[in-house]
Amino acid sequence: MAVVISVANQKGGVGKTTLTLNLGYGLARAGKKVLLIDVDPQFNLTFGLIGMNVMKYETNNVGTLMTRESSVEDTIVEVSPNLHLIPSHLNLSAKEIEIINAYNRERRLVKAIAPVLPDYDYVLIDNPPSMGIFLVNSLTASDYVLIPLELSYFGVIGMQLMFNLMAMIRNETNENLTLMGLVPNKFTRQTKVPQTRLNELKEAYPNVPILTTIPKAIALEKAQGDGVSIFDYEPDGRAARAFEKLTKEVISIAEGG
Ligand SMILES: Nc1ncnc2c1ncn2[C@@H]1O[C@H](COP(=O)(O)OP(=O)(O)OP(=O)(O)O)[C@@H](O)[C@H]1O
Numbered sequence: 001m002a003v004v005i006s007v008a009n010q011k012g013g014v015g016k017t018t019l020t021l022n023l024g025y026g027l028a029r030a031g032k033k034v035l036l037i038d039v040d041p042q043f044n045l046t047f048g049l050i051g052m053n054v055m056k057y058e059t060n061n062v063g064t065l066m067t068r069e070s071s072v073e074d075t076i077v078e079v080s081p082n083l084h085l086i087p088s089h090l091n092l093s094a095k096e097i098e099i100i101n102a103y104n105r106e107r108r109l110v111k112a113i114a115p116v117l118p119d120y121d122y123v124l125i126d127n128p129p130s131m132g133i134f135l136v137n138s139l140t141a142s143d144y145v146l147i148p149l150e151l152s153y154f155g156v157i158g159m160q161l162m163f164n165l166m167a168m169i170r171n172e173t174n175e176n177l178t179l180m181g182l183v184p185n186k187f188t189r190q191t192k193v194p195q196t197r198l199n200e201l202k203e204a205y206p207n208v209p210i211l212t213t214i215p216k217a218i219a220l221e222k223a224q225g226d227g228v229s230i231f232d233y234e235p236d237g238r239a240a241r242a243f244e245k246l247t248k249e250v251i252s253i254a255e256g257g
């Protein structure tokens with residue numbers, strides 16, 4: 001039965017999509033069966049995985065899945081044998097109103113994916129940088145949350161917003177939602193700010209798990225531009241090593257190893 005993990009932060013540009021994509025590839029390389037779900041109307045994850053083919057899925061994407069116009073089986077795209085995708089689409093924002101007005105609106109995703117959970121080891125959900133019906137559905141469907149964040153002066157605010165939202169979700173729709181941890185991203189030693197922030201974070205939130213730090217690396221940006229994972233783009237680089245370590249850490253938390 002799959003472990004479902006939401007990658008979420010209401011702050012934009014912190015690395016949600018980068019983390020979902022490369023952790024997805026990392027888990028697939030480790031022999032796990034992985035389903036990625038893109039619930040972001042910007043469809044960056046979908047574009048990163050299948051490029052312009054995103055256009056083909058007008059009638060079977062995460063939006064039509066949530067309005068029950070397509071079945072989950074007909075909505076899954078095979079990227080590679082171990083890595084599957086429920087794509088987002090250009091028309092997802094238009095679906096938002098329809099979903100908001102639908103019966104059981106917070107549970108549309110959890111219900112829709114339930115039949116395929118036995119087929120996977122991991123489901124990773126990439127979220128939009130805003131609080132709305134898609135993020136609520138995603139957190140309602142998840143066992144765990146991973147929060148990528150930048151160690152900048154304002155980076156911590158997004159994290160606090162996520163903590164508040166998770167508390168609300170636990171009260172309302174999913175009492176089992178658990179914080180897997182924070183993933184400090186774009187780490188650099190070129191200034192002292194990131195290390196200082198990291199130390200402050202550990203002090204202010206002693207009970208919050210802080211997972212593998214991902215370095216700031218142009219290779220991650222370039223890999224995304226080329227539509228490949230960091231493991232294919234620069235297998236021996238620092239970023240690939242960090243994602244490999246993070247993959248092992250996620251497996252050990254999820255599988256209790
Ligand atoms: N560790 C890193 N080093 C260098 N560049 C990075 C790193 N992580 C992410 N980026 C780049 O930063 C930009 C934003 O990353 P990404 O799209 O993953 O963030 P996001 O949180 O998904 O954004 P949004 O909130 O818009 O969905 C991208 O251009 C990405 O390639």
Ligand SMILES: [Mg+2]
Binds near residue numbers: 045127
């Ligand atoms: Mg994104």
